[in-house]
Amino acid sequence: MTSPWPRAIRSVLRKPRRSVLMILIMAVVFTALVAQSGVRSSMAEVKNAISANVGAGFTATAAVDAAAGSEAQSGSGAPQQPPTQQPPAHQPPADQGGIDEKVAERLAGIPQVARHSLEAVTIAQPEGANPVTSNRGVQLDPEFAGGVTVTGASDSSLNSAFQGKLYQLVEGKHVAATASQAVIHGEFADHNNLKVGDMLTLAQGDKKVTVTVAGIFEGKTENPSGLPAGASENNVFVDLASAQELGVPITAGRYFTHNAEELPQALAAAQKIAPKLTLEDNSAQFAPVLQAIAGVDKLLATMLLGLSIAGALVLALVSTFWARGRIHEVGVLLSLGKSKGNVLTQFALEATIFAAAAAAISAVLGSVLSGVLGRAVVAQAGDETLSSIHLATNAGGIATALAWGFIIVLMGVSVGVLPLIMQRPKRILSKLS
Known part of the structure; x- marks a missing residue:
């Protein structure tokens, strides 16, 4: 065969x-x-x-001098340092002209950018409410100790403290670009008998804005300034439009890519669009x-x-x-x-x-x-x-x-x-x- x-x-x-x-x-x-x-x-x-979930991205801020830059926020995702050393995400940056909104939106239009949030940070006086006080840090005279840090955000969930799990939303929802809403700390809410749905008025000079409490968060970040307004308990997140009503310019833009591999291309494109802005990426956080x-x-x-x-x-x-x-x-x-x-x-x-x-x-x-x-x-x-x-x-x-x-x-x-x-x-x- x-x-x-x-x-x-x-x-x-x-x-x-x-x-x-x-x-x-x-x-x-x-x-x-x-x-x-x-x-x-x-x-x-x-x-x-x-x-896709490490929160790869970069933060754009207006250029500041070295002294001011040491107190500016860093990173756009989870904190690069341990929580005990993390600078507070709500620390107001040094006085600066802010970021042009058109430039900020052009950065958001980069193909690799999936999500973004613009932020405007200032200190304002709450009307009918008092900041949480403690025995720690610098103690100011009563007439100077009534301020709270106001962080206007087009998406508060993308703030570095929330991204880094230092803050956790425990009730309600985050704020967006518009809607006259606020997210407040649980201790601030208890101290002033505030709950979700209540109204809160914030004033800066002759400008005022009234927002509705949309959410309550818990958690703490370090307060290197020692000022009462810099404490986590006295940090109030509001929608970006409300912060701008107080006359606050955009101080930072947080941009997140679809995945970590796209971050270098997004940064290269951002540097071409906004060469005068300071761009800081968070690649060191997820690289290991x-x-x-x-x-x-x-x-x-x-x-x-x-x-x-x-x-x-x-x-x-x-x-x-x-x-x-x-x-x-x-x-x-x-x-x-x-x-x-x-x-x-x-x-x-x-x-x-x-x-x-x-x-x-x-x-x-x-x-x-x-x-x-x-x-x-x-x-x-x-x-x-x-x-x-x-x-x-x-x-x-x-x-x-x-x-x-x-x-x-x-x-x-x-x-x-x-x-x-x-x-x-x-x-x-x-x-x-």
Whole structure:
């Protein structure tokens, strides 16, 4: 029979134990490759999720001198320093002309910018309400101690203190660009018997604005100035329009990109649009996390290489014993005039049958194992955002892993069988006598 196909099929069926053993060995190699591919896909999803949720972005402020800059706000996302050292997000910047609103909106139009918030910070006097006082910090005479820090924001949730989890909204909602609303600290609310829905009037000179309490927050930031108005309890967030009614210019713009990878391009575009503004990015905050994930990805790539080498060596060893056990069959086929290519093709077809069966098993087992390992990786992060990621099986990754497995099988079989096939039929048969 000239065609190697019938011989290959008969050989597989005639020795069921040998065939099952070969399939199981290949299934182990294939499962490891599929699971490793699945974990890499999970890590890629985790990296994308982190990249999209780290709050990557930059803060634009009007240029100030060195002394003023030391008290200005820094960063646009989570604080770069530990909470005990974090400058208060509500600290009013030094006197400056502010940012032109048209320039600020042009920055918001950068393609990489997904969200933004403009801020205007000042100190105002609350009418019918008193700031929270304490025994800490600088104590002023009563006539000078009645001010609170007012931070006008087009989206107060994007303020660095909220982004850094130093402040947490515990009731109500954040303020936006308009609507005459305010978010106040819980202690300020208790001190003045204020609750969500109450009115609060703020005055600066001869200008006044009345806002509705829309939310209450908790938390503290450090107050390096020591002034009562700089305390977290006396920080009032209002909508941007209300702050502008008090005559306050825009003092900062916070811009967030779709993901961390887009931040350098966004910064480059922002520098062209507003070369006179001070731009400060927050890449230092999330760089270690992304670097750690990149390190894990390299480790998994090394594991893939190691699995490939180990799998090829195991299969080569198994194939050698497999071929040695059939030396009589090879000698007879060669003596009957079958070409070496014909015999080698038969072995390759048998190996392909084994590999196909192993691939079917591994596609299921590997997917399950990769899902378990992927969820374990996400669980170690302990983050609600990451825990909500749906780790779907990547069909393309499985196909690639199985294809690589087939290549390893054929290479292993070739290494095991070729030395035997290359011998003369007479020499093979003489070994049997």
